[in-house]
Amino acid sequence: MITRRARDAFVAYAAATLAKSGTVVTDEEIAGIEIADYGLSDLEKHGLAILVYVNTDRCCAKELIMMPTQTCPQHRHPPVEGEPGKEETFRCRWGKVFLYEEGEPAADPACKAPAGHEAHYTVWNEIALNPGEQYTLLPNRWHWFQSGPDGAVVSEFSTTSRDHLDEFTDPGVVRETTIDE
Amino acid sequence: MITRRARDAFVAYAAATLAKSGTVVTDEEIAGIEIADYGLSDLEKHGLAILVYVNTDRCCAKELIMMPTQTCPQHRHPPVEGEPGKEETFRCRWGKVFLYEEGEPAADPACKAPAGHEAHYTVWNEIALNPGEQYTLLPNRWHWFQSGPDGAVVSEFSTTSRDHLDEFTDPGVVRETTIDE
Numbered sequence: 001m002i003t004r005r006a007r008d009a010f011v012a013y014a015a016a017t018l019a020k021s022g023t024v025v026t027d028e029e030i031a032g033i034e035i036a037d038y039g040l041s042d043l044e045k046h047g048l049a050i051l052v053y054v055n056t057d058r059c060c061a062k063e064l065i066m067m068p069t070q071t072c073p074q075h076r077h078p079p080v081e082g083e084p085g086k087e088e089t090f091r092c093r094w095g096k097v098f099l100y101e102e103g104e105p106a107a108d109p110a111c112k113a114p115a116g117h118e119a120h121y122t123v124w125n126e127i128a129l130n131p132g133e134q135y136t137l138l139p140n141r142w143h144w145f146q147s148g149p150d151g152a153v154v155s156e157f158s159t160t161s162r163d164h165l166d167e168f169t170d171p172g173v174v175r176e177t178t179i180d181e
Numbered sequence: 182m183i184t185r186r187a188r189d190a191f192v193a194y195a196a197a198t199l200a201k202s203g204t205v206v207t208d209e210e211i212a213g214i215e216i217a218d219y220g221l222s223d224l225e226k227h228g229l230a231i232l233v234y235v236n237t238d239r240c241c242a243k244e245l246i247m248m249p250t251q252t253c254p255q256h257r258h259p260p261v262e263g264e265p266g267k268e269e270t271f272r273c274r275w276g277k278v279f280l281y282e283e284g285e286p287a288a289d290p291a292c293k294a295p296a297g298h299e300a301h302y303t304v305w306n307e308i309a310l311n312p313g314e315q316y317t318l319l320p321n322r323w324h325w326f327q328s329g330p331d332g333a334v335v336s337e338f339s340t341t342s343r344d345h346l347d348e349f350t351d352p353g354v355v356r357e358t359t360i361d362e
């Protein structure tokens with residue numbers, strides 16, 4: 001649960017950061033930004049601002065806007081109705097993002113798991129993305145990501161997005177964000 | 182057929198225009214830009230610079246870079262192996278682009294069909310896209326587009342791209358571009 005004020009502040013940050021990154025969006029799109037706190041009630045630690053450009057039953061494109069050293073908790077996209085899970089390409093547009101997925105763990109990772117939640121971060125194959133760099137994540141693989149010290153704007157190009165079906169490692173995660181009015 | 186020099190000049194224009202639009206790309210991506218002349222051998226009239234970010238068997242994302250008042254000829258994306266044709270969302274990032282598709286023809290369209298090729302432009306439902314504006318085109322619908330007086334950078338988010346299977350209205354179109362060395 002987050003306050004309306006915290007939600008609105010993150011939307012304002014997202015709008016300013018998109019502008020700084022040179023990404024032109026409409027006022028209507030800004031108003032429609034989704035703020036996710038993953039039910040962990042601490043946006044500065046875990047969270048994401050999500051601007052969905054398009055999400056049909058075939059493909060999807062979004063901008064993800066992150067505050068400095070903010071984490072999107074570890075999750076995966078399972079198969080849906082006989083289709084493989086969501087395939088997604090992350091392209092860093094501004095700032096820096098560190099993506100972690102299954103595979104050889106980094107000897108000296110650039111990021112730390114959010115304090116108090118370490119047990120839920122189990123994949124440590126590190127992919128560092130600077131602006132203009134991208135990585136395609138295959139379906140159903142555990143992954144999480146954290147922004148660098150300036151935050152990040154990351155484009156996501158993918159198959160259909162069904163966030164409510166994502167599986168999270170942390171049993172405390174709730175995908176719906178509740179606003180405390 | 183176009184000359185190597187014309188090809189290289191369009192790539193240089195595309196790189197400069199991407200930079201002007203605030204789109205960060207790598208040198209490797211610039212080197213991999215595809216220049217399409219649609220076999221019509223007149224890039225200033227018909228053509229497109231295409232930077233493919235990702236194109237898997239499920240989804241695709243690209244940047245399209247256009248010179249001023251350049252046209253991508255009328256075409257459609259037919260069904261492939263039982264799947265509906267390509268679905269694509271065009272999002273204007275910089276400059277301006279006019280998209281024409283099936284439907285109510287514009288009473289006073291902003292664009293003209295390229296001179297000498299008028300007969301091959303039969304759909305005139307006009308969608309004008311400024312930066313931050315987008316339009317999703319359904320599969321297998323005839324469409325074409327032309328940039329405004331400053332050119333354009335347009336993001337395309339879509340299902341798998343199979344350009345060689347596109348159907349063009351103009352029988353003179355050849356999808357492969359030949360370079361006259």
